[in-house]
Each structure stands twice: as structure tokens, then as C-alpha cells.
Amino acid sequence: MADTHNATNGEIQKPNTKIIWKTFWILLALTALEFVIAFILPPSMFKVGLFIFLTIVKAFYIVAEFMHLGHEVKFLVWCIILPMIFVAWFILAMMMEGGSVFDLRI
Amino acid sequence: MATVATEDEKKKGIDWGGGNRPLGGVRYGKLMMWFFLLSDAFTFSALLISYGMIRFSHEAYNPNDSYYIEVTEGGYGINKDQHGPDNVIELTKRGDSTFTVTQKEFESRYDKRLQLAKDKLAQAKTEEEKEKIEMPKKGENYYSSQRYWPIPEKVFDAIPFFHGLKAPLVFVGIMTFILIMSSVTMVLAVEAGHRGDQADVEKWMLWTILGGFAFLGSQAWEWTHFIVGTDYGGALRVMGDGRNLGETIYGAGLAENQYGPVTFANLFFFITGFHGTHVLSGVIINIIIFYNASMGIYARKNDYEMVEKVGLYWHFVDLVWVFVFTFFYLV
Numbered sequence: 001m002a003d004t005h006n007a008t009n010g011e012i013q014k015p016n017t018k019i020i021w022k023t024f025w026i027l028l029a030l031t032a033l034e035f036v037i038a039f040i041l042p043p044s045m046f047k048v049g050l051f052i053f054l055t056i057v058k059a060f061y062i063v064a065e066f067m068h069l070g071h072e073v074k075f076l077v078w079c080i081i082l083p084m085i086f087v088a089w090f091i092l093a094m095m096m097e098g099g100s101v102f103d104l105r106i
Numbered sequence: 107m108a109t110v111a112t113e114d115e116k117k118k119g120i121d122w123g124g125g126n127r128p129l130g131g132v133r134y135g136k137l138m139m140w141f142f143l144l145s146d147a148f149t150f151s152a153l154l155i156s157y158g159m160i161r162f163s164h165e166a167y168n169p170n171d172s173y174y175i176e177v178t179e180g181g182y183g184i185n186k187d188q189h190g191p192d193n194v195i196e197l198t199k200r201g202d203s204t205f206t207v208t209q210k211e212f213e214s215r216y217d218k219r220l221q222l223a224k225d226k227l228a229q230a231k232t233e234e235e236k237e238k239i240e241m242p243k244k245g246e247n248y249y250s251s252q253r254y255w256p257i258p259e260k261v262f263d264a265i266p267f268f269h270g271l272k273a274p275l276v277f278v279g280i281m282t283f284i285l286i287m288s289s290v291t292m293v294l295a296v297e298a299g300h301r302g303d304q305a306d307v308e309k310w311m312l313w314t315i316l317g318g319f320a321f322l323g324s325q326a327w328e329w330t331h332f333i334v335g336t337d338y339g340g341a342l343r344v345m346g347d348g349r350n351l352g353e354t355i356y357g358a359g360l361a362e363n364q365y366g367p368v369t370f371a372n373l374f375f376f377i378t379g380f381h382g383t384h385v386l387s388g389v390i391i392n393i394i395i396f397y398n399a400s401m402g403i404y405a406r407k408n409d410y411e412m413v414e415k416v417g418l419y420w421h422f423v424d425l426v427w428v429f430v431f432t433f434f435y436l437v
Contacts, residue, residue: 012303017294024290031282038259038275038436043168048437055432059425066293067421068414073131080144087151094155098162105163 023065030058056088139415143422146384150426153380154433157373161437164367167254169209169247172198212247256366258435264336266327278435281324282427285385288317289424292392296417299410304399307413311396314420318389325382332358332374374434381426388423391416 034054041047064070069077132140167173198207207215219242230236248260259274266277291313298306335357355364358371365371395416404410 013301015294015297015301015303015306017297020290020293020297024286027286028283031279031286034432034436035275035279043166043257051432051436055428058428062289062421062425062428066289066424067418068296076132076137076140080140083144084147087148087155090151091155091158094159095162098159101159101163102165 019065023061026061027058030054133411135411135415136418139418143418146422150380150429153377154429157377157433160369160373161255164255165253167248167257172208173206207247209247216242216244252367254366256370261365262435264331275435277324277328278431281321282431284317284321284324285424285427288314288321289421291317292417292420296414299404299413302405302408302410304402304405307399307410308396311392311399315389315392315396318385318392322382322385322389325378335364377430377434381423381430384423384426388420391419
């Protein structure tokens with residue numbers, strides 16, 4: 001809830017930021033992992049898939065914790081998640097289309 | 107979960123009969139921000155999807171393959187000075203045609219050259235002779251051409267103030283770190299807003315604004331370096347005198363670029379430019395909200411939800427960058 005929680009005597013509470021920093025370290029670790037993968041693995045569809053999977057995991061943490069969606073009303077969560085699942089399929093489909101264009105190109 | 111409008115909201119006349127917390131508890135301001143972000147996500151997804159499709163419709167360079175190439179008088183062209191004096195473009199002839207070499211052949215040729223240099227070194231007697239013998243430089247089995255989609259870590263390998271140093275993807279990693287850090291400081295500002303701590307809100311908003319400006323500055327440098335090009339340039343085939351001629355071009359524009367096909371630069375400018383515009387507007391909005399917070403407007407209402415709504419926009423900008431970074435620089 002967005003209402004400000006002041007203690008009854010009007011004093012400001014101490015910051016409660018453990019989860020925020022924990023999420024930050026997770027994001028940093030995932031990005032570092034992506035960098036390592038970028039330089040170690042040879043180019044392949046598996047590498048691409050791995051990148052996309054890790055990026056979706058990062059997106060999950062940013063949306064759920066930083067944007068607080070994980071703590072919102074469930075209906076709103078689905079309003080956001082469902083269209084993005086369709087978008088994910090769209091990405092996959094158009095990458096396959098691109099490959100087909102390449103194969104058919106003279 | 108109150109569905110009854112507060113006194114303030116009733117005064118403003120936005121009690122629409124359904125209270126003002128639809129969906130069982132989300133306030134209209136936040137809800138509308140979420141739906142705006144969803145629509146913006148569609149726009150960015152459309153751009154990234156087009157990028158994916160165009161990229162996969164081009165050939166990708168594989169150093170383990172051997173490619174037919176026309177070297178004399180242009181063709182798709184190989185700029186022999188590519189990547190500076192460290193690189194030695196290896197070519198092999200089969201009949202009348204010239205081909206690039208596979209990675210294995212590249213390695214074996216370098217090993218032979220190295221062995222020759224070592225033998226000469228062993229035979230040299232005086233110090234003078236030893237110094238005259240040059241150790242062969244290895245370089246890499248890669249060249250940029252209009253035919254192949256560029257490999258991002260070979261294109262984005264520069265850092266400001268270090269001209270000539272090859273540091274693949276380091277600078278973009280720094281940019282990603284800056285943006286994620288500014289997202290963290292934004293969350294801390296929102297959290298301070300929940301506690302009603304005006305001083306902390308101001309502090310964390312300032313850090314977020316600083317991070318935003320740092321990102322914009324870095325992106326401006328990246329664009330400049332991309333447009334100006336590298337020392338070695340790229341090769342382009344042009345028609346002239348009824349023949350194919352070669353030409354070395356430098357930098358990237360909308361009509362031609364040294365790194366690869368034209369669409370690579372086009373998409374780079376459009377997608378990162380669109381994202382950069384969002385960052386700029388986000389920074390401006392953050393400045394306005396910071397000003398409001400420091401004037402005590404939210405403290406008076408005891409309601410820092412505006413900081414949260416603006417925080418959503420800033421996190422969205424960061425989220426889009428995470429995807430742009432993956433699709434452009436890693437895939």
C-alpha cells in the first residue's frame with residue numbers, strides 16, 4: 001500500500017532494505033554470469049536460449065521486487081504477465097521467421 | 107482494503123461510485139501507470155522482435171568456416187588493416203578463388219610463424235640480431251563485412267580515455283551497472299517514501315538522477331564512437347569504371363556502416379535512441395518529483411505515492427535496457 005506508515009508517535013522508522021539489496025546482488029550475479037557465458041560458449045542457438053532465459057529471470061526479479069508487482073493484487077499481476085507471455089511467443093516466432101527468410105533468400 | 111474514497115479524494119470529486127481503489131485495492135494513479143508501461147512494453151517488444159527477425163535473416167560469421175571472398179578490386183572486401191597491426195587477415199587460395207581460413211588453419215599458421223621466429227631467435231648470436239627478430243602477432247580470425255551480421259563483442263570493444271585498447275563489452279557492462287544501481291537507489295527512495303522520511307527520499311532521488319545523467323552521458327559517448335568509427339575502418343564494394351572497386355569506410359551512418367549490413371546501424375540507433383529518450387524523460391520527471399518532495403508537498407499530504415509511480419517508470423526503463431542489452435550486445 002502506498003499510505004505512509006508513520007509510527008504512532010510520529011517518528012520515522014528505520015529503513016527496511018534487506019530485500020532490496022538482496023535483489024541487487026542477485027541481479028549483479030546474473031549479469032556477471034551472462035558476461036562469462038558470452039565469452040566462453042561458442043555461438044549457437046543454445047547460447048541464445050540461455051541468454052534469453054537469464055534475461056527473463058532478471059526481468060522477473062526487477063518486476064516482482066523493484067516494481068513491487070509481486071505484492072500487488074493478483075488480478076493486476078495477470079493483467080501484466082499474460083500479454084507478455086504472448087509477446088515472448090511473438091519473439092520466438094519472428095526469430096524463426098527470420099531464419100526462414102534467410103534460408104529462402106537467393 | 108478500503109474501497110471508500112478519502113476525504114481529499116472526495117473533495118477532488120474523483121469518487122466514481124466504485125470508490126477509488128479498483129481491482130480490490132490498487133489506486134487509479136498506480137493502475138494507469140502500470141497500463142501505460144504495458145503499452146510501452148509492447149512498443150519496445152515490437153522493436154526488439156523486428157531486430158530479432160532481421161538479424162536472423164542475415165548470415166552470421168562463423169570463424170570455424172571458410173568463406174569465399176573477393177579480395178582484389180573490392181568485392182565484399184576485406185580491409186587488411188582491420189583491428190590494427192595486431193591482426194593478420196589470413197587468406198588461402200584454391201584455384202583462382204580466394205577464401206578465408208578456418209579457425210584451425212588460422213591457429214596452425216600462427217603456430218608455424220611463431221616456431222620460425224623462435225628458431226631464428228635461437229640461432230641469433232649477438233644481442234643486435236636478437237632484437238631485430240620480430241615475434242609474430244596473432245590477431246584474430248574475424249573481419250567485418252557487409253555480408254555478415256557483426257559479432258557485437260567485436261564491434262563494441264572501446265572504452266573512453268583508452269584509445270586503441272580492446273575491451274569487448276566492458277563499457278556496456280559499466281552502463282548496465284550504472285542503470286541497475288540507479289534502479290536500486292530509486293527503490294530505496296520509494297521505501298523511504300513509505301516511511302515518510304523526506305530527507306532519505308531526497309537523498310536517494312538525487313542519486314537516481316545522477317545515475318540517469320551518467321547513463322545518458324555514457325550512451326552519448328557510445329553513439330559518438332560508433333558513428334566516428336575505428337582507426338581501421340571497414341571495406342565496401344562500389345561500382346566504378348565498370349568494375350568492382352574497393353573503398354574503406356569509417357564509422358556508421360544510416361546509409362552505410364563499416365561494421366556490417368546497413369540495418370545493423372539503423373536498428374542500433376533507433377532502439378538505443380528510443381530507449382535513451384525514455385531515460386531522458388525519466389530523468390526530467392525524476393527531477394520534478396525530487397523538487398516536489400524537497401518542497402514538502404508529499405510530506406504535507408503524508409502520501410508519497412507519486413514517488414512510487416515515478417519509480418515504476420524508472421524501473422521500466424531499466425527493464426527495457428536489460429532486454430536491449432541482451433538482444434543487441436549478447437545474442
